[in-house]
Amino acid sequence: MHHSKSRNNTLLVLIARYETSEETLAELELQSSREDRVYDKGEHAFSFVLIVPSSSAPFERCVHGRIFHTLEAVVQGEGRMGSNIEASVPIYLVANPAPVGETSDLNIRAEGFNERLGPYSIAIVARNLTVGGLLHFDARLAALPSRTQIVSVSTIIVAHYTINSNQRLSQPPQFATKATKLFVLDANNPPIPQTQVPTKIPPASTTRRDRKPEEPLTTVEPGESYQVMHLVRLPNDDTIRPSTPQGTKTPIDTRHELVLEIVFKNINEDHEAGKAAVLRTVHPITLSSCACMVPSLLVPAYTVDDTPPPLSKSPLTTTFWDIKCTDKCMCTVSMEDLVKEFRAAEERERTTHSQRALQASSRGVTTVVSWDDLNGDKFDYEPIGRA
Template sequence: MVLGSLFTQPSLSLTLSEDMVFVHPSQFEPDLLLPSTGRDPLIFGTALLSLPSAKAVNKIRVVFEGLCDASGGSGQPYESSTTLHKELEIDLKGEIIEAGDHAFNFSFIVPSNTAPYQRCNYGRTRHSVKATASFAGAFTPSVSSPPIAVYVVASPQAAGEVPLPADISIQHFSEDLGPVGIGFASPHLTVASLVNVRVTMLGAPSPVQILSIDSFVTQQYEIQYTNGKVHHPKAKRYILRKISSTDSTPSPSLCVPICTGSCNGGQPTSQELPLAPASSPSSTDCCPPRPDLPSCDSNPLAALDAEQGFHYSRTMRVPTDDHVRPTTLEGTKARIRVSHKLSVEVRYRLAGAEQDKILFIGKDMVIGSCCALADSLLLPSYSACAPKTIQRPLHMRCYCSTSLKEMVDRDGLALQRAGEIQEPNSFRLLGADAGSKSPGFTDTGTPTLRGSPRYEMEELEEY
């Protein structure tokens, strides 16, 4: 047993309390903040050093880093840059630490202007936390933990709030169609959400034939290089798919089950929010996400006489995150920025004319991340046995096309791993990053809990 421990190398593992962090840029934050709260969230973690035998440890270092790979496309340079770098270090000065497991707790401030997670054809932005332990002497090399991914999501709402309903109206006057009103309404204008598109015409001055009405979301990327150069690739339009709302009620979101009141014959059994099921949404009885039923308009839509009014209303679906990425909020230090414009295209033909005409009306919109949905933040029900496999890799983190079972499989492994960690022989506080001080920190740089004077070791262990 003693001989085996001599040939066993030390190991270092890292565990985070959560791997998804929501930031709120200052432009969207209220001017007045409570003294006990801050707009900068915290991430907590533990570095677990396992020693097969007593070792002289020099330093324990934890790095929280954000990297961005960006390219404007064909003919444009490719660049890799660091968007965020924070370090915490404890100098043990060669202290002899006995064999066993030793936990070092730490916390980092995540600035609200941190570049959010991004993946697209023009690059990616990702964050990770990694720990390294160095030892005294030349015979024991340094050990490092595998990097743990951290997904930073920017939300236009205040902390703890879900995306607000959207109801936007646009008025326009056309010489051919007269006064035209455009309306967009959505319970939450996010990626993969539902949008009701309305077009109202008070009356054209002459007879006109309405051929088709379609809605698009135009996505524009902006690539910012470290030398100050800015490149705008060609914008791309994505059509909003028209779905049927008569045969069945479309799901509010394609990512997680949201109760629509139809789980009990149209009569909800309670006014409270339903618990998130522990199984796949496809097998749950409470309003599981259903595939959209495509629907087409008649062609032509209508033949209008002079001064005849017309109203059009359709339910449409915003594309998933594989096509439409969340809008980049002002105030974030993102090098890959995304902006959106929601528009309506009306194709028509005047009486006696041989060619079609197009009326195109649009407005800039903020399309939020689907991760900010309230239902995607609910904890799943506990099960008797923890899942042992992960069906989806961590880099596919958006909830647009993720079932609840896949979320449980993914996060359940971390819970299982945390539950299997034996009681460490010792606990130490590695430190709290105070490089970017927020209102939630005292003047001494010590993090504070709401209702607690300061973090004590016991509180951090229970977290």
């Protein structure tokens, strides 16, 4: 009798205590007749299919806890003195929120009018919205009503965590928020021309601060327009974690919002700059795992003479701590290759006029707040809501 199990292990970091739990997600039992239980000397392979429920918690490793999985095989009564033969290997479960075999694209369009900035439009596009992927931002102020200083343009990705206890079901969930700044464009860090693509984009934490923060990025005259486009790479899975798909049963639930901020100052008739204000747009997004690449989501083609893969000769000593990004992970793709793929997708979209690419997401919240509400240069984010 042969058993195969897919097991989920959870380590939660709650306030002032740790919590661990274990759960069997799926189990398969292969029955053998008495005649089939006599095997020749050597290695033997047993084919099986183990269906893991789609609601299973995916792999997770964040500051609030870890979720990892192991595949266990048990041969009952075939060991020494009738004992069981057992072996286990860690597996990497990833949840893909997109349809089967597809990737998660993003196409956000936000348009509006503000008394201090006039009409504005914001476009955020991603060909495959994953951890370690690319995001393209395009913000345009069509006609400013007065002389205006554009102080900075920045983008933040906000993660909202909901942590539930598996042992104390009556305990209310805990909530946590983490804001990661993706980029800052200001006088110290001006936009890079679209014709120049750097091999590596530095994170926002390395931006220069050697000038006074009051110095504007640019000054726009009345009636003139202002447009800024920026291509940014999302951090790897050590910095941000993927979103949790709806319907997932997990003690660590993650939701994301994308925030774009334009800090500006209106200049009065006395040529004096007023207080800084912020045009802020907030959009809920679903961020896929860095493992959700096209090569990873497609099954290899079958051939007539298909043979099973050879048995591994290496001992099963790998632990979940050793699971890292593979060659089919977005984090390992170079910036140059990502940009080439992005440009190629743009060209295909331009020639085919794909109807799917023209579908825009209108969800989001746009507000104009005083710079004083943000405590100066510190980003103090509070959820505005999900539209």
